[in-house]
Amino acid sequence: MATSVPKTMKGVWIEKNGGIEELQYRTDIPVPEPKEGQVLVKNEFIGINYIDTYFRTGLYPAPHFPYILGREGAGTIAATGPNTPSDLVPGTRVAYMAQTAYAEYTVAEANSTVPLPESIDTKTAAAALIQALTALTLIRESHPVKKGDWVLVTAAAGGVGLWLCQLLRAVGARTIATASTEEKRQLAKANGAEVTVEYHEEDRDKFVKEVLEITGGEGVHVVFDSVGKATFDAVLATVRRKGSLVSFGNASGAVTGFALGRLAPKNIKLLRPTLFGYIASREELLPYADELWNLITKDNLTVRIHEVYPLEDVQRATRDIESRKTTGKLLLKP
Numbered sequence: 336m337a338t339s340v341p342k343t344m345k346g347v348w349i350e351k352n353g354g355i356e357e358l359q360y361r362t363d364i365p366v367p368e369p370k371e372g373q374v375l376v377k378n379e380f381i382g383i384n385y386i387d388t389y390f391r392t393g394l395y396p397a398p399h400f401p402y403i404l405g406r407e408g409a410g411t412i413a414a415t416g417p418n419t420p421s422d423l424v425p426g427t428r429v430a431y432m433a434q435t436a437y438a439e440y441t442v443a444e445a446n447s448t449v450p451l452p453e454s455i456d457t458k459t460a461a462a463a464l465i466q467a468l469t470a471l472t473l474i475r476e477s478h479p480v481k482k483g484d485w486v487l488v489t490a491a492a493g494g495v496g497l498w499l500c501q502l503l504r505a506v507g508a509r510t511i512a513t514a515s516t517e518e519k520r521q522l523a524k525a526n527g528a529e530v531t532v533e534y535h536e537e538d539r540d541k542f543v544k545e546v547l548e549i550t551g552g553e554g555v556h557v558v559f560d561s562v563g564k565a566t567f568d569a570v571l572a573t574v575r576r577k578g579s580l581v582s583f584g585n586a587s588g589a590v591t592g593f594a595l596g597r598l599a600p601k602n603i604k605l606l607r608p609t610l611f612g613y614i615a616s617r618e619e620l621l622p623y624a625d626e627l628w629n630l631i632t633k634d635n636l637t638v639r640i641h642e643v644y645p646l647e648d649v650q651r652a653t654r655d656i657e658s659r660k661t662t663g664k665l666l667l668k669p
């Protein structure tokens with residue numbers, strides 16, 4: 336069953352890996368067809384996630400070229416393939432996680448698509464889904480954070496970072512936030528961090544010393560680090576005995592060549608989780624999504640939107656997120 340769907344659409348693809356100049360805005364991309372268990376969504380808003388840059392640069396391999404970037408969006412179901420759930424019919428407002436989101440229409444697996452309650456507008460849904468659920472699953476499943484725990488968050492004013500600060504405050508954890516500018520650190524504090532520290536990029540020992548001092552010499556119960564290569568050694572040194580280092584991103588490059596023996600002196604747990612590993616089925620995803628909508632509508636958690644860019648301004652948006660100037664979420668509007 337389908338509403339009227341055109342044959343071609345606007346979208347952004349790359350024909351090879353490379354710099355921002357590889358992002359091509361086009362108006363002649365064939366609209367994909369939903370297959371078994373899939374829905375076709377007419378996007379109203381598209382979420383930008385840092386992972387989109389990894390697929391462009393080649394840090395993560397694109398499955399084929401040309402490749403349409405983008406992992407999340409929200410809009411209205413335009414058509415469905417066979418055997419889709421009864422709550423996903425044409426006309427339903429939804430948010431989804433899928434590939435090829437930088438376009439007017441995107442095919443998404445029903446397993447990764449959630450209907451939106453009336454209380455959640457489409458823009459908020461596109462801005463929240465991946466980053467908020469990442470933060471929520473990290474503090475629940477990667478390292479279940481308890482009231483009173485000391486937690487270190489890097490890139491704390493970014494999309495995922497601001498969610499971590501807010502959710503950790505709700506749990507009653509004591510968050511130490513770090514980010515590259517004083518303005519960003521203050522934003523992290525306004526969103527729930529108890530204290531902030533500078534990265535001290537030229538003197539990592541200073542950063543470690545400050546975190547240890549704040550925690551009475553013990554170190555933190557858990558670090559949620561998404562910066563990767565540039566911060567890995569320093570944040571590892573801030574973890575207390577029996578604590579966890581949850582490394583969930585590579586904004587500065589991937590962590591490689593790690594010797595497991597470095598975990599031994601303090602019995603540290605090291606994890607490298609992905610959101611999808613926690614919400615691979617609809618049964619896993621839907622309760623988290625319901626909780627997220629409640630956090631926004633009932634508990635007043637904030638969805639900070641940095642800017643909504645027209646889809647044709649995708650190069651400017653990407654330049655902004657890579658230049659570390661942004662806070663909160665960047666959206667594209669097709």
Ligand SMILES: NC(=O)c1ccc[n+]([C@@H]2O[C@H](COP(=O)([O-])OP(=O)(O)OC[C@H]3O[C@@H](n4cnc5c(N)ncnc54)[C@H](OP(=O)(O)O)[C@@H]3O)[C@@H](O)[C@H]2O)c1
Binds near residue numbers: 466561583
């Ligand atoms: N594992 C998962 O399933 C999962 C899911 C979602 C996101 N992530 C990861 O979470 C992180 C945050 O994603 P996001 O979409 O919310 O992006 P974001 O945090 O809004 O933007 C990335 C931030 O990384 C920091 N950064 C540090 N070193 C950098 C460098 N060399 N170049 C660029 N940025 C640098 C910057 O903040 P400062 O300037 O303050 O340092 C920048 O604002 C990313 O690493 C992403 O891959 C992982």
